[in-house]
Amino acid sequence: MADEDERETLILFPLPFQGHMSPMIQLARILHSRGFAISIFHATLNSPRHSNYPQFTFRPLSDGLSPEESAAADPAQIIRLVNASCAEPFRRGLAAEMARKRVKCIITDANWYFTQAVAEAAEVRRVVMRTSSVCSFLAFAALSDLAAKGYLTHTNSNSNSRRMRDDPVEELPPLKVKDIPFMDQLCNNPQDAYQNIAKMMAATKKASAIIFNTSGDLEDPDLAKLRRLYFPVPTFVIGPFHKCFSAASTSFHAHDEASVPWLDGQAPESVLYVSFGSVVEMDVRELEEVARGLACSGQPFLWAIRPGLVRGCDWVEMLPEGFLEETSDRGRIIEWAPQQEVLRHPSIGGFWTHCGWNSTLESICEGVPMICSPFFGDQLVNSRYVSHVWRVGIRLETGFERGEITTEIRRLMVEEEGKEMRQRSSCLKKKIESSLSDGGSSYKGLNSLVDFISPMLDT
CATH class of the missing domain: 3.40.50.2000 (Glycogen Phosphorylase B;)
Structure with missing residues (x-):
């Protein structure tokens, strides 16, 4: 086997929350098993345990969060803050990694929206990994359209000018108005969340490709709709990741x-x-x-x-x-x-x-x-x-x-x-x-992803 520094290297950058860290590390293990060297860039907050993954290179990035900010139970605020504070450390780290290794592709959580501009400046391809379902990502992508049609001003009152909570969302069946991914309960300032979503969507549209941790047997119709309406870029459905590698070693608890x-x-x-x-x-x-x-x-x-x-x-x-x-x-x-x-x-x-x-x-x-x-x-x-x-x-x-x-x-x-x-x-x-077996849809999706990434690394 080639020396790690001589192998084709992928940089993966997980968001520092349990539901995002676990699938990104699982994806890293899947791609490592296909012959890629893996460098994990990560924020200081909720740092993964390096000793659990001796096969990877870890590059910690200072996230600039104060102890009070790190302890905040407000994910939307944390996402906004780390996107601002990690930009320069990531840019420097990427440049250093590219000087050491054959790096032509970064795979980042979709919520790291600043990384698209950094990747473009460094002339390296960015692939987005979305840790949620296709159906929910479709709903997030449609938020601005739904807002323009008055869906986000739902109420329990009898006003005819507003949508009721149990009204159907005709554009996204079978969703009801109360199923639209409102963020009010997630954060102190909902505008933080909606601005994060808008920036995430704009950056994802510029990415080279999108990876989903799901199965076509669950979500092919919504995937087709997502591609047609919002993201006409290569999309790879290769999950469920945890059936290939357990998430136990990434648990924060x-x-x-x-x-x-x-x-x-x-x-x-x-x-x-x-x-x-x-x-x-x-x-x-x-x-x-x-x-x-x-x-x-x-x-x-x-x-x-x-x-x-x-x-x-x-x-x-x-x-x-x-x-x-x-x-x-x-x-x-x-x-x-x-x-x-x-x-x-x-x-x-x-x-x-x-x-x-x-x-x-x-x-x-x-x-x-x-x-x-x-x-x-x-x-x-x-x-x-x-x-x-x-x-x-x-x-x-x-x-x-x-x-x-x-x-x-x-x-x-x-x-x-x-x-x-x-x-x-x-x-x-x-x-x-x-779908995960030889010839299945996720099996073929992974092969297609590897084929898609490899030419990037040869250029």
Whole structure:
């Protein structure tokens, strides 16, 4: 094998959030397995553990964030700040890397919108990696058009001049107005988020290509629409990445490995796994409704309550009085689960999720139907597709209300409709596995991506 410095090198630049870091590192491992040397540029915030990946070269970049800014629970603000502060360190780092190695291609998270101008100035191609679903990216791309048509001024009032929350979005079926990826719950200043989105879209349109972590069996119709209306550039669908390489080594949280032996003692398809991801927050009232719904359902559950999930709480001290005692014989609460291992466990019968794309994709890949509680952004779109397009889950339409929660848990876990969802999930699982096999759509997509990148490196 050629010396690492003599091999064709790709620079990958992940965004410093769990849902973005994991798929980018997985992509790096996939491309490394195809013969490329990999350099990972990364911000100081949420730095990946270098020792987990001795096959890669890591180039830390100072992100200029103060301790207060780094600790802020405002992803939109952080994205805006790091795009400004990382521009010059990235430019210098890219120049230094190009002086050392044969670099002709950078692959960046779509949210690193400043990198397009840096790549153009350095005369190096930029490929965008989008970590969300195609359907949600299509909704983000359409935001300005939807705003012009009055969709973003939705209200619960009876005004005829505004769209109602349950009105259909005729341009993006099956979405409803409430499914448009509003960012108000994500940040203190929603304008930060919308400006980030506009800059991301403008930079992506100038990129050489786009990579999606998804499967054509899930999203080919939306991909065709995305190409036709917004991004007529080469697009490569090569996922799901986690079926090639696990995300466990990229987790920001320590896994509770004892959860798997606990699952071993449960009946097949009897346990509801509950996890709302690494970023979202809920209030104490919502936590209580979740707990009461779980208690009233009578179903076994494994509930991952991440420290910081509930605003103002360290961990589980705000659970309703008596909840732990009432459910001790059928429930287990942990801080963080080895999710892929949990979802493939035979005792898991359903997944109550926020519908972030990584979680959604992992659940589909294991044939596990979902209960969806989206909070913001792409989760809103993903959940509607889970319930109305792929039909492998239920969306909680009223937020967190114990009566609906109880009803829908039982609907998913013990009623006939839940069994039908499980059957559809199993069929999707088999299709996705086939797409990754020799001759499948994702297999061919990866070969096409490698062929697309290689000429760049030969020029």
